[in-house]
Amino acid sequence: AQSVTQLGSHVSVSEGALVLLRCNYSSSVPPYLFWYVQYPNQGLQLLLKYTTGATLVKGINGFEAEFKKSETSFHLTKPSAHMSDAAEYFCAVTLSYTGTASKLTFGTGTRLQVTL
Amino acid sequence: DAGVIQSPRHEVTEMGQEVTLRCKPISGHNSLFWYRQTMMRGLELLIYFNNNVPIDDSGMPEDRFSAKMPNASFSTLKIQPSEPRDSAVYFCASSPGLAYTQYFGPGTRLTVL
Secondary structure, three states: OOEEEEEOOEEEEEOOOOEEEEEEEEOOOOEEEEEEEEOOOOOEEEEEEEOOOOOEEEOHHHOEEEEEHHHOEEEEEEOOOOHHHOEEEEEEEEEOOOOOOOOOEEOOOEEEEEEO | OOOOEEEOOEEEEOOOOOEEEEEEOOOOOOEEEEEEEEOOOEEEEEEEEEOOEEEEOOOOOOOOEEEEEEEOOEEEEEEOOOOHHHOEEEEEEEEOOOOOOOEEOOOEEEEEO
16 A cells, blocks of 8 residues: 655745655555645646656656655755745655556645745 | 546535536546545545546445446546535546546535535
8 A cells, every 4th residue: 555644734935945845655666656736726737747767857837856765755846936836735656557456645735835 | 638627617505415526537548536625634536447447436435425437538426415514626537547647627616505
């Protein structure tokens, strides 16, 4: 079974500051990892994903995340926050495809607030 | 591509009434997922289908909930009878495969009075 833990349900940063949203996962086999963003009154939108290969993954809107197997982490970062980044962010994990059914398991979400 | 389409976008109904939520997945996607989102419980997977076949419905809260996927381009989630605690935003998502990126629809906001 797989699980995801997002540390901090609310994070507040100043505009222009570094954004760091934490995600740790638990998985019995190599995982696929995702970050989704949800803006108010909208569905979830994929920011980035890690499947195999390069452990530093770049996504949309200047976000990136690094898969660290030794730390079982997949933290999301952005060097400089913008007001438009204010949203809820979800980390998710699924087992790498093994030929059997596998589902995406989401974390509880982190609400990012960006202040002037 | 139009993306995942859900209807209605908003539904207000009275307790005891039947509610049907609809979803059209992205063409060519063979996996479909129904989620429920509330402040208290966050994002919950209710059921998912692969090639129109239900794979896991363990997240369906009780027998009042049912879901069908009669063909590759349409799915429904039905609640009968509805209760106030069913009030939530219901999302449909589709994917080219079970372990791949899921694409979410805009959601249906359900309010049961």
